[in-house]
Amino acid sequence: MNYFSLNHNSPISTFKNAVIRGIAPDKGLYFPEKISPLPRAFFENIDNISNVEIAYQAICQFIEPEIPEKDLRKIVEETLSFDFPVVPINDQISTLELFHGPTMAFKDVGGRFMARCLGYFNKDSNREVTVLVATSGDTGGAVAHGFLGVEGVQVVILYPSGKVSDIQEKQLTTLGQNITALEVDGVFDDCQAMVKSAFLDEEITSNKQLTSANSINVARWLPQMFYYLFTYKHLKGKVKNLVFSVPSGNYGNICAGFVAQKLGMPAKHFIASNNINDVVPRYFKTGVYEPLPSHQTISNAMDVGDPSNFVRIQELFNNDFDQLRSNLTSYSFTDDETKEALSELYYTYGYIADPHGAVGYLGAKNYLKSNPKDHVVFLETAHPTKFLDTVEGVINTNVVLPPQILEVIDKKKVATSIATYDELKSFLLK
C-alpha cells in the first residue's frame, strides 16, 4: 500500500518509508491511498475467527507486500499477546479494557506493532535507527517496552522531571538495554520542543537516522483498529446498535475506530469524549476549527489543544462537515464531573475506572439520554493504578497493584538529567 501526505505536497510514499520517516517532508500526515472494505462474510462469521486472524485480515492491505504475509502474521501475533476483555457495566454500557498489556495502557498495541515493523525493516541494514520520543506519561513507557531488545534500534525518551506519575517514571527509567531515559528540567512542551529541534538539526540527522513514535506514525495508528473489531465480535448479536465512546486527546485511537468502520464493521456511531480541552466539541458547535493552548487536567493524556489526527478523520469523511457530524458526537467534561463518574462507577457498579475511562463513561451516559436503544462501549485506556493518587483519593479504597506494576515499583530508576537542547544534542552525537 502506498501513502500520500495530507498536505498534498510530498511524493507518494511506501509503507516502509512512512514508518521510518513518521511524517511527510511537507509536514503532512501520511494517509493510505485506498481503504477497501472486507467481504461481508468476514463480519457475518467474525465470531468464528480468532483475534489474530481478524487483526491480520484487517491490516494486511495496508502493509503487504512490503512485509510479506508470514512475517506480518508473526508481528500481529506478537503484538496481541494479551487480552482485550469487554466488561458489562449495566444493560446499556460496557467497557473495553485496553490495559492488559505490559505497560497497562492501550498504547501498548501501537507501540508493539510499530516496534516490530521497524525492526523488520531494519534487520538487514547496518545503520542504527534512533527513536526519539517526548512523553507526558504513557507514550514513553509503551514505546520503550515495545522496542526493548529490538536489534539496531536505540530509544531515547525525554520526560519532564516531576510531571509524570511515580509508576510512569519507573516504567520509563528501569528497562535498560537499548532504552535511555532523559529527565528534562522543564515541562512536556520543553521536551517536545527539544525533540522537534533535533529532527531539524542537520548536524544530528546527517549522523543519525532519527524517527518518531507518536500516533502520527502510521504503524502506531493503524493497529489500534484491532480492538474495535474484537469488541464487535464479542457483542455481535447481543446488542442492537453498537456505539463506541473513546476518551480522546490526539484522536489517533478514535480515528482507527473509523478505519474499522470503513472496513465494514457495523458500528452505528462514535463519541469522542474529552476533558476541558474541547477544540473538537467547539468545532461541532461553531464550524470553526481553532487550536487552543492545552489545560492541565486529571486525565492528562488528553490534555491536547490541537489534536494531530483530526485531519485524518476529516479525510475519512471526505472533509464533509455534515457527514462527519452524523457519525461522530463529541462532548467535554470537567475534572469534577470526572471524579463524580469515578465515584459512581465504583459505588454503583463496583467498577474501578481510571480518569480517562471515566471521561469515556460520561460520554456514554450523555449520548444514551437521546439514544436510549443503543449500547455504548467506552474504552478503558489505562489501568487505574497508573493514576493511583487521583483514583484512590476519590474512591477511598486501596487499589490492588497488578503484576506489571509490582515488577517495576522496586527497581532502581536510571535517568540522565538534562536542561538544555545543547545537552540533548551532545548526548545524541556522543
Ligand SMILES: *Cc1c(COP(=O)(O)O)cnc(C)c1O
Ligand atoms: C494517549 C491516551 C489517550 C488519548 O488517545 P489519543 O489516541 O491521543 O486520542 C487517552 N487515554 C490514555 C490513558 C492515553 O494514554
